[in-house]
Amino acid sequence: MATILRIASGVIVWALHFGLLYGFTALACARGFQHLVPAAVGAATALAALAAVAIVVRNLSSEFNRWLAAAIALAALVAILWEGVTVFMVPMCE
Amino acid sequence: MNGLPNEVPRPPGELEELKRLWNPPRGLRFFTVINNNYIGVVYVGAAFLFFVLAGILALMMRTQLAVPDNDLIGPELYNQLFTMHGTIMMFLFAVPAMEAMGILLLPNMLGARDMPFPRLSAYAFWAYFVGGLVFFCSLFLGLAPDGGWFMYPPLTTETYSPGINQDMWLLGIGFIEISAIAGAIEIIVGILRTRAPGMTLARMPVFAWAMLIFALMVVFAFPAVILATLLLELERAFGWPFFSAELGGDPLLWQHLFWFFGHPEVYIIFLPAAGMVSMIVPAMAQTPLVGQRLVILALIAVGFLSFGLWVHHMFATGIPMVSLSFFQAASMAVAIPSGIQVFAWIATFAKGKVQLKTPALFILGMLFIFVLGGLTGVMVAVVPFDWQVHDTYFIVAHLHYVLVGGMVFPLFAGFYYWMPYTSRHALSERVGRWVFWLVFVGFNVSFFPMHVTGIVGMPRRVYTYPAEMGWGVLNMVSTVGAFMIALGVLLFIVDVARRFRMSAEDNAGNVWNAGTLEWLPNGNYSNRSIPAVDSPYPLWDQPRLAEQVEAGAWYLPRSGTGTRDTVVTSPVDARPQFVLRLPMPGWAPLVGAWFTAAFFFALTFKQVALAAVFAVIGIGALVHWAWHLDPPPEQAAIDIGGGIRLPDYMSGPASQSWWCMVVLMLVSGSFYGCLLFSYLYLWLVSPQAWPHAMPSFAFPAVSILLYVLSAAMLAWTNLRMRSQGRCTGLVLALALLVAGLAVDFAAFADVSPSASAYGAAVYAILCVGGFFVFVTAFLALFALARQRAGLLDSTRRVVFDNARLFFSYTLAQSAAGLAMVHLFPRVAA
Numbered sequence: 046m047a048t049i050l051r052i053a054s055g056v057i058v059w060a061l062h063f064g065l066l067y068g069f070t071a072l073a074c075a076r077g078f079q080h081l082v083p084a085a086v087g088a089a090t091a092l093a094a095l096a097a098v099a100i101v102v103r104n105l106s107s108e109f110n111r112w113l114a115a116a117i118a119l120a121a122l123v124a125i126l127w128e129g130v131t132v133f134m135v136p137m138c139e
Numbered sequence: 140m141n142g143l144p145n146e147v148p149r150p151p152g153e154l155e156e157l158k159r160l161w162n163p164p165r166g167l168r169f170f171t172v173i174n175n176n177y178i179g180v181v182y183v184g185a186a187f188l189f190f191v192l193a194g195i196l197a198l199m200m201r202t203q204l205a206v207p208d209n210d211l212i213g214p215e216l217y218n219q220l221f222t223m224h225g226t227i228m229m230f231l232f233a234v235p236a237m238e239a240m241g242i243l244l245l246p247n248m249l250g251a252r253d254m255p256f257p258r259l260s261a262y263a264f265w266a267y268f269v270g271g272l273v274f275f276c277s278l279f280l281g282l283a284p285d286g287g288w289f290m291y292p293p294l295t296t297e298t299y300s301p302g303i304n305q306d307m308w309l310l311g312i313g314f315i316e317i318s319a320i321a322g323a324i325e326i327i328v329g330i331l332r333t334r335a336p337g338m339t340l341a342r343m344p345v346f347a348w349a350m351l352i353f354a355l356m357v358v359f360a361f362p363a364v365i366l367a368t369l370l371l372e373l374e375r376a377f378g379w380p381f382f383s384a385e386l387g388g389d390p391l392l393w394q395h396l397f398w399f400f401g402h403p404e405v406y407i408i409f410l411p412a413a414g415m416v417s418m419i420v421p422a423m424a425q426t427p428l429v430g431q432r433l434v435i436l437a438l439i440a441v442g443f444l445s446f447g448l449w450v451h452h453m454f455a456t457g458i459p460m461v462s463l464s465f466f467q468a469a470s471m472a473v474a475i476p477s478g479i480q481v482f483a484w485i486a487t488f489a490k491g492k493v494q495l496k497t498p499a500l501f502i503l504g505m506l507f508i509f510v511l512g513g514l515t516g517v518m519v520a521v522v523p524f525d526w527q528v529h530d531t532y533f534i535v536a537h538l539h540y541v542l543v544g545g546m547v548f549p550l551f552a553g554f555y556y557w558m559p560y561t562s563r564h565a566l567s568e569r570v571g572r573w574v575f576w577l578v579f580v581g582f583n584v585s586f587f588p589m590h591v592t593g594i595v596g597m598p599r600r601v602y603t604y605p606a607e608m609g610w611g612v613l614n615m616v617s618t619v620g621a622f623m624i625a626l627g628v629l630l631f632i633v634d635v636a637r638r639f640r641m642s643a644e645d646n647a648g649n650v651w652n653a654g655t656l657e658w659l660p661n662g663n664y665s666n667r668s669i670p671a672v673d674s675p676y677p678l679w680d681q682p683r684l685a686e687q688v689e690a691g692a693w694y695l696p697r698s699g700t701g702t703r704d705t706v707v708t709s710p711v712d713a714r715p716q717f718v719l720r721l722p723m724p725g726w727a728p729l730v731g732a733w734f735t736a737a738f739f740f741a742l743t744f745k746q747v748a749l750a751a752v753f754a755v756i757g758i759g760a761l762v763h764w765a766w767h768l769d770p771p772p773e774q775a776a777i778d779i780g781g782g783i784r785l786p787d788y789m790s791g792p793a794s795q796s797w798w799c800m801v802v803l804m805l806v807s808g809s810f811y812g813c814l815l816f817s818y819l820y821l822w823l824v825s826p827q828a829w830p831h832a833m834p835s836f837a838f839p840a841v842s843i844l845l846y847v848l849s850a851a852m853l854a855w856t857n858l859r860m861r862s863q864g865r866c867t868g869l870v871l872a873l874a875l876l877v878a879g880l881a882v883d884f885a886a887f888a889d890v891s892p893s894a895s896a897y898g899a900a901v902y903a904i905l906c907v908g909g910f911f912v913f914v915t916a917f918l919a920l921f922a923l924a925r926q927r928a929g930l931l932d933s934t935r936r937v938v939f940d941n942a943r944l945f946f947s948y949t950l951a952q953s954a955a956g957l958a959m960v961h962l963f964p965r966v967a968a
Binding site for chain 2: 046048049056059060063066067068070071072074075079082109110112113116117120121123124127128130131132134135136137138139
């Protein structure tokens with residue numbers, strides 16, 4: 046079970062980040078505190094990216110299970126940055 | 140054959156016993172068959188039947204649209220036709236076809252004798268088949284749903300769609316999805332726990348990886364649509380306003396829940412198909428898959444990214460731009476891992492020496508069509524473009540390019556490729572080429588013009604159009620193409636009728652010189668002995684493996700327990716752990732499935748008394764089934780060969796049952812998570828519906844105390860179970876749980892579920908909590924009954940472990956629900 050959780054850890058970080066992004070921006074737009082979105086999303090993205098990097102670093106290995114954990118976390122890192130950066134490129138809540 | 144686990148030749152009688160144990164029942168009892176070789180084939184056949192039926196509906200629609208101002212089919216029937224076509228293709232063909240292929244292929248591919256819960260496979264099949272047929276027949280009675288395959292409210296609410304047509308969809312499809320989840324649980328446990336010794340995750344066939352991700356996606360995605368159907372049915376039947384804006388509900392809640400399921404659904408269909416392609420391409424090219432690790436990574440990446448795409452079906456609903464941008468980004472990102480797979484297949488073809496047989500043709504066709512569908516997918520992921528083509532025929536073209544390219548072509552490739560595995564004869568190569576070209580050309584003739592039809596403005600779901608719009612020629616071309624596809628499929632059916640003769644014992648064999656285990660010599664018992672593998676292509680890397688396996692030189696060349704059995708291995712490294720006794724055929728799964736289906740359809744027709752009778756019979760069959768599971772430990776050490784001696788019983792995390800329960804808890808958690816999301820969503824969009832005065836804090840304080848006491852009692856019972864083999868403490872733990880639930884209901888006695896979205900959301904959480912308490916009580920009482928019958932003790936304790944796991948989950952869920960309905964509104968206020 047520990048190995049399976051390790052392999053899935055990148056996915057879990059991505060899911061938490063994505064859920065937070067979507068939930069927070071929806072709440073901010075509905076309740077009128079959209080000015081907090083860039084800071085909150087920026088902080089969440091930085092934190093999630095750090096977590097993903099940590100998973101990659103801890104699992105650098107050619108052994109398959111570790112390689113897979115690292116590779117998934119790397120894919121998650123790309124997705125986290127790619128999705129997080131959009132908040133700085135489009136108008137808020139329009 | 141020196142150095143192998145077992146001496147050969149094997150003693151006389153071993154093979155005969157295996158054959159006798161695994162023979163299918165004869166006569167009328169054949170319907171009780173549970174072996175994957177049979178259930179898999181009829182499951183695939185049933186899915187194909189629904190493909191043909193939905194295809195006939197498509198032909199009717201295309202005939203209607205062939206010319207402008209056509210009055211062949213009226214708008215009412217047309218609405219039913221497109222709703223049923225989409226619903227059947229997605230729910231009764233695509234997902235079941237993939238599960239069916241998994242059940243058919245996985246045991247042999249993994250080196251197991253059968254799936255770990257063969258009766259569950261049979262139950263899933265019968266529930267789906269009977270439910271699906273009744274659902275289809277609603278068309279003949281004019282009772283078919285007509286709100287589109289995604290059933291958007293408010294159109295589908297009681298106000299705008301009275302009658303039972305939409306109920307037929309809500310209850311019928313909700314029920315069939317439960318069957319899909321049952322199949323997914325079976326597949327996850329099968330892949331993780333019944334692989335051949337040595338088949339580590341790195342050596343696992345790509346198809347098994349794809350099916351594992353597919354099944355996990357089903358586990359997380361399908362509960363959302365089951366919840367959505369439940370909420371809409373509650374609104375239709377009892378007026379709980381989840382989707383009625385005037386009482387604080389929101390129709391967009393449906394869209395969120397539906398597409399949280401619906402978009403992963405596209406990849407749920409695509410991933411197993413991609414897995415099949417990754418098996419067929421190496422065999423056709425006679426070389427290992429290029430970049431196998433990257434392909435596995437791509438499958439996983441597609442799997443999780445697909446859960447971040449659901450809002451791209453809702454770009455035109457007025458969601459804030461910043462939220463849309465996340466989904467736009469994720470929609471573009473998912474193209475990358477999909478592309479990795481396509482490049483890996485092309486590279487494998489380029490590296491090897493390709494046999495351009497029918498399976499390879501279908502894969503080349505798939506590459507062409509799917510890539511085109513993927514490109515238009517990137518186009519519609521761009522929000523401004525999506526707004527232009529939203530709900531036009533461009534979308535119809537895009538989704539068919541993705542689904543037919545991504546799933547139907549690989550499935551046909553799979554039919555041609557694996558036919559020799561399950562039949563005495565391969566399908567005809569000459570006819571196969573005709574089938575391919577008719578379907579491939581027909582598809583492009585039919586659907587390519589729809590891109591243009593959509594861009595020039597033809598909306599989808601219109602039953603006719605005026606001649607002056609100028610869409611006539613394009614529509615006529617599309618109709619001609621549709622009939623070409625039909626001709627191709629007809630030719631395929633004729634070929635199957637001529638050539639397919641089901642036989643596990645005497646199949647055509649490894650005609651492709653493929654490298655994976657399903658091509659070992661087979662019987663109803665799967666392989667004579669279970670090999671240890673040390674590469675992803677054992678038949679290529681261990682040239683004498685087939686001969687050794689057939690001679691019985693590998694593990695467990697006989698029945699180790701005197702009944703059907705297989706070796707259970709550890710989930711990551713595939714080390715042998717115990718010999719699992721598998722059940723024999725019986726009527727219980729069939730009766731249970733038929734009466735579960737009957738229960739749901741009686742409810743649809745509002746025959747409550749009849750539904751209660753069916754429920755009692757159905758539950759009775761399930762109890763009978765469960766009562767005969769969990770046989771007692773008999774042998775501490777079964778010699779499977781090579782000096783490995785395994786027990787025939789295991790409890791706790793090593794048992795297959797524990798894994799089944801954990802996956803069931805993931806399903807439940809996903810369902811409940813969607814329910815809590817629904818509560819929060821309604822609060823977000825309708826804060827005015829939430830009251831200022833909340834129930835006294837004494838209620839949740841008492842509830843939480845009762846839940847904590849119940850948890851303590853459960854822990855004490857577990858200790859007592861270990862030491863004395865007694866679980867009587869479950870009675871008190873259960874009483875405390877029920878008392879906690881009663882207090883939860885009492886706290887909201889003054890709130891009406893039909894007065895506002897707030898009341899509806901609170902009561903939905905309470906009622907779902909009540910359902911889980913009911914199931915927990917059922918499991919606990921079942922364990923107590925088995926203790927009373929002398930079938931439960933400190934060693935033979937799997938039934939208690941299952942009840943305890945579910946009990947613990949229910950307690951945690953109840954606490955979460957309590958926090959949501961009592962704590963959250965106070966904090967938010």
